[in-house]
Amino acid sequence: MTGTIDRRALDAGHTLVTPLTTTGASTALHTDAYEITMLRAALADGTAAHRATFEVFARRLPAGRRYGVVAGLGRLTEALQEFRFTAGQIAMLRAIGVADDATAAYLAEFAFTGNIDAYREGELYFPYSPVLTVSGTFGECVLLETLVLSILNADSAIATAAARMVTAAAGRPLIEMGSRRTHEEAAVAAARAAYLVGFTATSNLQAGLRHGVPVTGTSGHAFVLAHADERAGFAGQVAALGTGTTLLVDTYDTGAGIRTAIDVAGTDLGAIRIDSGDPAIEAARARTLLDSLDARGTRITVTGDLDEHRIAALADAPVDAFGVGTRLVTGAGAPTAEMIYKLVAIADAPGADAPLRPVAKRSVGKASIGGIKRASRELDDAGHAARERVVATPDLIGRTRPGRLLQVSVVRHGTVLHSPTPEEVRAHHRRAKTELLPRDLDLSPGTPRLTGAPAGRTP
Amino acid sequence: MTGTIDRRALDAGHTLVTPLTTTGASTALHTDAYEITMLRAALADGTAAHRATFEVFARRLPAGRRYGVVAGLGRLTEALQEFRFTAGQIAMLRAIGVADDATAAYLAEFAFTGNIDAYREGELYFPYSPVLTVSGTFGECVLLETLVLSILNADSAIATAAARMVTAAAGRPLIEMGSRRTHEEAAVAAARAAYLVGFTATSNLQAGLRHGVPVTGTSGHAFVLAHADERAGFAGQVAALGTGTTLLVDTYDTGAGIRTAIDVAGTDLGAIRIDSGDPAIEAARARTLLDSLDARGTRITVTGDLDEHRIAALADAPVDAFGVGTRLVTGAGAPTAEMIYKLVAIADAPGADAPLRPVAKRSVGKASIGGIKRASRELDDAGHAARERVVATPDLIGRTRPGRLLQVSVVRHGTVLHSPTPEEVRAHHRRAKTELLPRDLDLSPGTPRLTGAPAGRTP
Numbered sequence: 056m057t058g059t060i061d062r063r064a065l066d067a068g069h070t071l072v073t074p075l076t077t078t079g080a081s082t083a084l085h086t087d088a089y090e091i092t093m094l095r096a097a098l099a100d101g102t103a104a105h106r107a108t109f110e111v112f113a114r115r116l117p118a119g120r121r122y123g124v125v126a127g128l129g130r131l132t133e134a135l136q137e138f139r140f141t142a143g144q145i146a147m148l149r150a151i152g153v154a155d156d157a158t159a160a161y162l163a164e165f166a167f168t169g170n171i172d173a174y175r176e177g178e179l180y181f182p183y184s185p186v187l188t189v190s191g192t193f194g195e196c197v198l199l200e201t202l203v204l205s206i207l208n209a210d211s212a213i214a215t216a217a218a219r220m221v222t223a224a225a226g227r228p229l230i231e232m233g234s235r236r237t238h239e240e241a242a243v244a245a246a247r248a249a250y251l252v253g254f255t256a257t258s259n260l261q262a263g264l265r266h267g268v269p270v271t272g273t274s275g276h277a278f279v280l281a282h283a284d285e286r287a288g289f290a291g292q293v294a295a296l297g298t299g300t301t302l303l304v305d306t307y308d309t310g311a312g313i314r315t316a317i318d319v320a321g322t323d324l325g326a327i328r329i330d331s332g333d334p335a336i337e338a339a340r341a342r343t344l345l346d347s348l349d350a351r352g353t354r355i356t357v358t359g360d361l362d363e364h365r366i367a368a369l370a371d372a373p374v375d376a377f378g379v380g381t382r383l384v385t386g387a388g389a390p391t392a393e394m395i396y397k398l399v400a401i402a403d404a405p406g407a408d409a410p411l412r413p414v415a416k417r418s419v420g421k422a423s424i425g426g427i428k429r430a431s432r433e434l435d436d437a438g439h440a441a442r443e444r445v446v447a448t449p450d451l452i453g454r455t456r457p458g459r460l461l462q463v464s465v466v467r468h469g470t471v472l473h474s475p476t477p478e479e480v481r482a483h484h485r486r487a488k489t490e491l492l493p494r495d496l497d498l499s500p501g502t503p504r505l506t507g508a509p510a511g512r513t514p
Numbered sequence: 515m516t517g518t519i520d521r522r523a524l525d526a527g528h529t530l531v532t533p534l535t536t537t538g539a540s541t542a543l544h545t546d547a548y549e550i551t552m553l554r555a556a557l558a559d560g561t562a563a564h565r566a567t568f569e570v571f572a573r574r575l576p577a578g579r580r581y582g583v584v585a586g587l588g589r590l591t592e593a594l595q596e597f598r599f600t601a602g603q604i605a606m607l608r609a610i611g612v613a614d615d616a617t618a619a620y621l622a623e624f625a626f627t628g629n630i631d632a633y634r635e636g637e638l639y640f641p642y643s644p645v646l647t648v649s650g651t652f653g654e655c656v657l658l659e660t661l662v663l664s665i666l667n668a669d670s671a672i673a674t675a676a677a678r679m680v681t682a683a684a685g686r687p688l689i690e691m692g693s694r695r696t697h698e699e700a701a702v703a704a705a706r707a708a709y710l711v712g713f714t715a716t717s718n719l720q721a722g723l724r725h726g727v728p729v730t731g732t733s734g735h736a737f738v739l740a741h742a743d744e745r746a747g748f749a750g751q752v753a754a755l756g757t758g759t760t761l762l763v764d765t766y767d768t769g770a771g772i773r774t775a776i777d778v779a780g781t782d783l784g785a786i787r788i789d790s791g792d793p794a795i796e797a798a799r800a801r802t803l804l805d806s807l808d809a810r811g812t813r814i815t816v817t818g819d820l821d822e823h824r825i826a827a828l829a830d831a832p833v834d835a836f837g838v839g840t841r842l843v844t845g846a847g848a849p850t851a852e853m854i855y856k857l858v859a860i861a862d863a864p865g866a867d868a869p870l871r872p873v874a875k876r877s878v879g880k881a882s883i884g885g886i887k888r889a890s891r892e893l894d895d896a897g898h899a900a901r902e903r904v905v906a907t908p909d910l911i912g913r914t915r916p917g918r919l920l921q922v923s924v925v926r927h928g929t930v931l932h933s934p935t936p937e938e939v940r941a942h943h944r945r946a947k948t949e950l951l952p953r954d955l956d957l958s959p960g961t962p963r964l965t966g967a968p969a970g971r972t973p
Contacts, residue, residue, distance in 0.1 A: 080539070085698040087691065087717040088731030096733065096754035102740050109736070134698070147723050153731070155754075193740050200736075204694035205701055232546065235663035236850040239544040239593070240699035242664055260550070261543040264606050272547030272612070274555065277568070277659075277857040280873040281561050281652050295555035295614075306875045331877035359880075381850060390844045391695040398736040414739040416765045418790035421818075 081141050082134040083165075087201045088153050094194050095158040103161075103194030104405035108427050111173075111187035111207060111396050112507065113180070117215070117389030119500030122491065124218045124484065125186055126248040127210030128176040132471045134202055140165055167195050171466035174430070176475065177214075177251055177484030178461060179491070181443050183507035185428040186394060188462070193401060200396045208392045209241060213248040216363070216387035218488070220379060221253035222496050223366035228255040228376040230271060232358065233384030245384045251480045255376075267477055276330075279306040289319040299325040301356060304341075305332065313341055317348045326354035326375070334359070335372045342373035362387050363498050397423045413447065430507065432490070433458035440490040445507040540600050541593040542624075546660045547612050553653050554617040562620075562653030563864035567886050570646040570666060570855050571966065572639070576674070576848030578959030581950065583677045583943065584645055585707040586669030587635040591930045593661055599624055626654050630925035633889070635934065636673075636710055636943030637920060638950070640902050642966035644887040645853060647921070652860065659855045667851045668700060672707040675822070675846035677947070679838060680712035681955050682825035687714040687835040689730060691817065692843030704843045710939045714835075726936055735789075738765040748778040758784035760815060763800075764791065772800055776807045785813040785834070793818070794831045801832035821846050822957050856882045872906065889966065891949070892917035899949040904966040 097103035116123050140148075140162040148154035154162065169191020180186050187207065189196045220229055231249040234242035234257075246262035256269040263270035274292050282288035289302050298320045304312030304327045316327055327345070329337045334357040345353050357369070358378035366377055382388075397416075402409035413425030426447030433442040444458055465473040475483070488496075495504055556562035575582050599607075599621040607613035613621065628650020639645050646666065648655045679688055690708040693701035693716075705721035715728040722729035733751050741747035748761050757779045763771030763786045775786055786804070788796045793816040804812050816828070817837035825836055841847075856875070861868035872884030885906030892901040903917055924932040934942070947955075954963055 082698070084720040084723055085693070085701070086719050087693055088719055088722075088729045089717060089734055090731075091719070092732050092755060093734060093737045096737065096751045097740065099754040100741075100746075100750035102737075102750065105740065107740065144719075144723065148719070151722060151729055153719075153729065193736075197736055200734075201694050202698060205696065205698040208695050209697035209700070234544070234546055235660050235855075236667050236852065237664065238668035238697060238700035238703055239541070239661060239664040241668070241697035242544070244697055258546040258548060260545050260547055260603075260607070260612075263547075263610060264543055264603065270547045270610055270612065272549075273551050275548055275552060276875050276877070277652075277656055278552045278555065278561075280857045280875060281556065281564065281566065281860045282559075283862060287559075291559035291561065292555045295558040296551060305877045308876070309878075331880045381852065385849045390849045391840060393695065393840065396694075398739045401740045403742060416735050416739060417767070418735070418764045421790045 080137065081139055081144065082137045082202060083140045084144055085134075085202045085205060086198065090198050090200055091148060091153045091158065091162075093197050094161065095153075095155055097194055097197070098157050098161060101405065103192060105193050106190070106402040106407065106409060106411055107193040107196050107398060108188060108190045108400040108411065109196050109200070109396050110185050110399045110428065111189075111203060111394050112183050112185055113392055113394045115182050115393070116503055117212075117386075117393070120215060120389065121495045121497065121501045121503050122215075122505075123180045123211060123392060124214040124252055125174045125178045125180050125207070125211055126176055126214035126251055127206040127244070128173055128187075128465065129474065129480070130210065130244060130247070131203060131206045132465060132474060134206060135167060135199070135466070136471065138167060138199070138202065161194065165195070165198070166469060167191065167199065167466070168469040169195055169466070170464070170468065172462045173465045174461050175463055175480070175483050177480040177487065179487050181503045181505040181507055183424070183445065184443060185430050185445060185462070185507065188427065190427075204394060204396050208394050210244055210248045211392040211394065212386040212390055213245045213383065214252050215392065216389065217249040217254055217383060218252040218484070219363040219387065219498055220366055220383065223363040223498060224377055225370065227374065230254070230256050230258065230356075230376060230378045231383055232258040232378045233380035233382075234259045236381040237384040242384060249383055251477060252484050253481065273301040273328075274303055276303060276306050279303060285312060286315050286319060289316055293320045298323045301326040301328050303328045303330065305329050305337075309337060309341065310344060313344050314348065317345070317350050317353070322348065322350040322353070324350055324353045326356050328356045328358060328378070330357075330359045334361075334365070334374065335369055338369070338372045338374045367498055399423070399425050400427050424509070430461040431458035432461055434490060438490060439492055440505060443505040443507045445509060447509070539596065540598055540603065541596045541661060542599045543603055544593075544661045544664060545657065549657050549659055550607060550612045550617065550621075552656050553620065554612075554614055556653055556656070557616050557620060560864065562651060564652050565649070565861040565866065565868060565870055566652040566655050566857060567647060567649045567859040567870065568655050568659070568855050569644050569858045569887065570648075570662060570853050571642050571644055572851055572853045574641050574852070575962055576671075576845075576852070579674060579848065580954045580956065580960045580962050581674075581964075582639045582670060582851060583673040583711055584633045584637045584639050584666070584670055585635055585673035585710055586665040586703070587632055587646075587924065588933065588939070589669060589703060589706070590662060590665045591924060591933060593665060594626060594658075594925065595930065597626060597658070597661065620653065624654070624657070625928060626650065626658065626925070627928040628654055628925070629923070629927065631921045632924045633920050634922055634939070634942050636939040636946065638946050640962045640964040640966055642883070642904065643902060644889050644904060644921070644966060647886065649886075663853060663855050667853050669703055669707045670851035670853065671845040671849055672704045672842065673711050674851065675848065676708040676713055676842060677711040677943070678822040678846065678957055679825055679836075679842065682822040682957060683836055684829065686833065689713070689715050689717065689815075689835060689837045690842055691717040691837045692839035692841075693718045695840040696843040701843060708842060710936060711943050712940065732760040732787075733762055735762060735765050738762060744771060745774050745778060748775055752779045757782045760785040760787050762787045762789065764788050764796075768796060768800065769803060772803050773807065776804070776809050776812070781807065781809040781812070783809055783812045785815050787815045787817060787837070789816075789818045793820075793824070793833065794828055797828070797831045797833045826957055858882070858884050859886050883968070889920040890917035891920055893949060897949060898951055899964060902964040902966045904968060906968070
């Protein structure tokens with residue numbers, strides 16, 4: 056269905072691609088209308104100028120998940136820098152009756168000047184972990200709700216699913232190839248999120264250009280079908296891409312396809328790909344056949360409806376790389392992280408000196424915990440995560456707390472301070488994951504061992 | 515959680531917003547790397563110049579679905595016009611070893627010059643319906659695979675879920691408010707897709723600006739919490755947005771919230787919104803209370819984890835409008851339509867006169883049906899869909915066939931001929947849906963009554 060690993064392109068991708076290219080387009084209308092109408096009402100009654108803090112958290116992880124992975128922070132800080140309202144956008148907001156004169160004037164000058172603290176990208180999170188905290192005036196913080204949640208919910212869902220696949224693959228390469236099964240821009244973000252938690256490469260070219268993800272791909276069934284026969288297709292591919300390429304051998308008959316592949320490419324053929332049938336059976340047969348043809352160095356890539364469970368089931372199969380598509384880009388059953396953005400503190404007067412008071416709603420089944428929070432992960436003597444320590448405080452001036460501090464300063468007075476490279480995110484994720492116990496990494500349905508809800512205060 | 519219906523903004527949205535504004539950015543890298551390597555090999559051996567036809571279809575609908583809805587065609591024709599490779603993109607493709615000299619030269623001049631025929635946007639489809647057909651040279655057709663599938667799979671999944679919600683709502687307004695639970699650009703496409711099948715409005719501002727979808731929204735819990743008490747919040751909102759606004763009454767206690775709302779806004783209050791608790795119980799209580807307060811014209815909007823089944827369960831509840839978020843943007847359990855793009859015919863020589871031969875792969879469980887196809891929907895005497903008639907033909911020159919022809923000429927020689935307005939798409943969808951039988955519209959899990967697989971030829 057899609058391409059497979061090509062070490063040359065992959066290595067090249069690591070070094071030659073410009074990372075983190077933004078589109079330069081305004082991101083300000085990735086916003087729900089009610090953020091603007093709330094701003095309008097808050098400007099009219101003065102609340103817009105009161106200091107406020109909003110917190111992003113998830114009340115629960117997707118059913119059966121034992122941990123979540125934060126992703127999207129890098130995309131968010133880029134999008135934040137393009138969060139400016141253009142004249143055309145403001146005219147539209149006036150035309151449809153959402154913005155009045157005062158709101159239009161505010162939006163024309165708008166740039167976020169507050170602070171953002173957050174769990175690092177690649178960090179693990181649990182129910183009620185205060186994943187991201189936005190502080191500033193009520194007016195500027197409320198405007199960011201939709202964009203913040205869209206990015207974190209989409210990217211964290213993919214990263215969480217991908218991390219389980221990485222565990223299942225147990226060190227073997229994973230290639231993201233799901234672009235065709237999701238929105239064209241969501242596909243780029245998914246490729247990035249999967250890479251950050253340990254995927255090897257993606258099929259998506261835009262993810263290569265924009266985010267520096269290694270890109271790979273060789274050939275599909277259409278190429279074989281476009282030729283008079285399979286032999287002619289293989290010959291054309293090998294002539295153009297070399298014997299190091301990956302030949303897709305299951306268009307007609309996999310056994311015959313493998314014999315033809317080695318006959319055409321020789322025993323130095325880089326890899327074969329199998330996209331149909333039972334992968335355990337097909338891979339075992341293919342390995343035996345390749346070895347009997349003396350193509351002992353030819354690798355086997357399998358693709359087609361793989362998820363973490365199917366990958367885990369191939370633990371003993373002679374598979375050298377996995378291509379994952381649909382199940383990765385749809386979050387393996389959990390396409391959104393369901394994080395929410397809640398006001399947790401507000402001042403009752405304008406100005407920097409007015410004290411913040413904690414607030415929380417009491418809606419049935421949807422209550423929240425007020426107050427600005429500090430989070431750390433306490434480790435036991437073996438270095439394993441023992442507790443998610445989340446302390447509500449009326450003030451962000453911190454005291455020393457036990458464990459690993461989870462929040463970093465991402466934005467201060469509107470300026471982005473924290474922009475780790477993809478490699479740094481990957482390294483942090485690997486480190487955080489080593490703090491988990493085997494039972495946290497178990498792929499079967501379970502409940503999270505840790506929680507960010509203060510003891511006895513789960514709403 | 516999000517805003518609710520505001521008839522004034524909604525009506526205004528219909529007339530004042532510029533529809534179909536494109537971003538102007540190149541869409542060419544929303545492409546899998548293997549499309550480029552296949553092109554490279556096909557340029558080298560001459561196959562790139564052979565006439566070819568690819569077909570988009572789904573082998574199955576998502577589990578339990580009885581029909582699918584085609585969506586994304588309008589976005590696809592726009593994206594196609596921006597499918598040009600920039601110098602920077604080509605440099606990247608060379609740098610990572612995907613493109614060679616000949617491929618780079620081809621891409622630099624590339625514009626699609628072939629034909630596209632497709633089911634109309636808003637049309638219904640079934641397993642093996644030939645939803646979209648791309649004809650041209652092998653080289654130009656293979657390049658479009660990823661972009662075509664990304665758009666159709668994402669948008670059709672949302673439209674299919676949304677159409678079921680429209681059936682469940684039985685004429686009551688549905689507001690799309692799921693932006694925060696999906697990728698920020700996927701959110702815009704989801705709002706568009708939902709509108710095309712009968713949703714009333716969206717919370718997403720970008721969908722209003724770009725696609726002309728009516729936009730609506732008023733206030734959330736943060737606004738109430740930001741004030742000294744609920745009364746102050748309601749007063750601020752009514753002062754700014756008028757008594758026709760929607761007050762969110764469940765931040766603390768819904769009954770008390772409703773009394774305060776009417777006390778502040780008077781009995782002309784436009785609507786209340788309830789976002790928590792059991793919506794059937796809450797709506798009934800709210801209606802009784804509003805009526806007892808003489809606010810008989812105040813409408814009730816419910817939001818919060820609604821899907822088609824929960825909406826259907828509210829058939830007898832006094833709910834005036836539904837807000838749907840997470841379940842809509844995640845496709846209500848089916849976030850992708852799983853359509854595929856398969857070569858069905860190829861010429862064995864270059865040039866316009868070389869005959870096309872049908873091709874099909876025989877992969878285990880993934881076989882396809884070769885040949886270019888014509889599709890019509892046969893109707894019985896009562897006007898109900900009786901059969902999906904799909905006939906493979908070696909040539910697109912059509913003969914008269916019984917039933918309603920399903921394919922329209924969308925692109926001819928690279929020029930877009932078919933650009934219906936959103937209102938035309940909505941009207942076509944409504945018409946096509948009237949051809950279904952009650953059992954096709956049943957929301958319980960079932961199998962599609964129609965299929966595009968020729969009798970006796972299901973692969």
